[in-house]
Amino acid sequence: MTNGRLTIVAIAVLGIGASAFAREQSGASARAAASAPLGIGRAATPDEIRKLDIDVRPDGRGLPAGKGTAREGAAIYAQKCASCHGRNGEGATFDRLVATDSGKNFDFAMNAKLPRAVGNYWPYATTLYDYTYRAMPFLQPGTLTPDETYAVVAYILSLNKVIAEDAVMDQASLPQVKMPARDRFVIDNRRGGKVVK
Numbered sequence: 006m007t008n009g010r011l012t013i014v015a016i017a018v019l020g021i022g023a024s025a026f027a028r029e030q031s032g033a034s035a036r037a038a039a040s041a042p043l044g045i046g047r048a049a050t051p052d053e054i055r056k057l058d059i060d061v062r063p064d065g066r067g068l069p070a071g072k073g074t075a076r077e078g079a080a081i082y083a084q085k086c087a088s089c090h091g092r093n094g095e096g097a098t099f100d101r102l103v104a105t106d107s108g109k110n111f112d113f114a115m116n117a118k119l120p121r122a123v124g125n126y127w128p129y130a131t132t133l134y135d136y137t138y139r140a141m142p143f144l145q146p147g148t149l150t151p152d153e154t155y156a157v158v159a160y161i162l163s164l165n166k167v168i169a170e171d172a173v174m175d176q177a178s179l180p181q182v183k184m185p186a187r188d189r190f191v192i193d194n195r196r197g198g199k200v201v202k
């Protein structure tokens with residue numbers, strides 16, 4: 006809008022002799038406006054986009070190349086995670102990461118004392134990769150390499166007795182891990198009612 010008004014003013018002021026120049030200018034500003042709607046900033050480079058484009062979906066799409074085992078992850082965990090989450094994932098100053106009991110019938114709604122953690126509540130192992138890679142360690146997010154992330158994820162899954170200690174976690178194997186709580190979550194496919202977003 007602002008651009009359009011400015012262009013009209015420019016044509017009026019510059020007069021007929023300068024109108025070709027003004028048309029040229031208005032073409033250039035239209036092109037700039039198309040690539041930057043607010044007329045500020047610049048387009049992100051592919052490299053900048055790659056650094057931010059780290060989401061991993063439940064089916065594993067977005068997982069990077071790399072691999073790790075629980076044995077490798079144990080050392081990383083002790084150094085970078087245990088201070089907040091406990092030596093064995095039992096929780097310390099912050100969240101517990103290990104729990105295998107989900108009650109007789111997934112009783113979380115009835116029993117507030119039942120702790121929710123990766124092993125008894127999370128439906129997808131891939132989410133553990135996504136979350137750890139983007140958000141942990143809490144004070145240095147983004148510092149783990151993909152190999153370190155696969156290793157520490159493998160360690161947490163093995164503490165939760167979801168995978169064996171020597172299982173290799175990578176792009177192909179992690180999405181195949183079936184979490185104990187997987188079937189407790191269903192996609193809400195009801196139609197016709199009020200849509201709540």
Ligand code: HEC
Pocket residue numbers: 082085086087088089090099100101102121122123133136137141142143144157
């Ligand atoms: C300085 C303390 C600190 C350190 C170190 C730390 N975390 Fe955390 N972690 C947190 C906090 C705080 C939360 C909760 C964040 C929130 O709810 O927004 C959390 C949450 C988590 C959760 C989600 C738990 C759940 O069930 O909701 C996982 C998984 C996790 N951290 C993994 C790790 C791993 C793996 C490491 C080491 C690489 C690590 N954390 C290091 C503080 C820490």
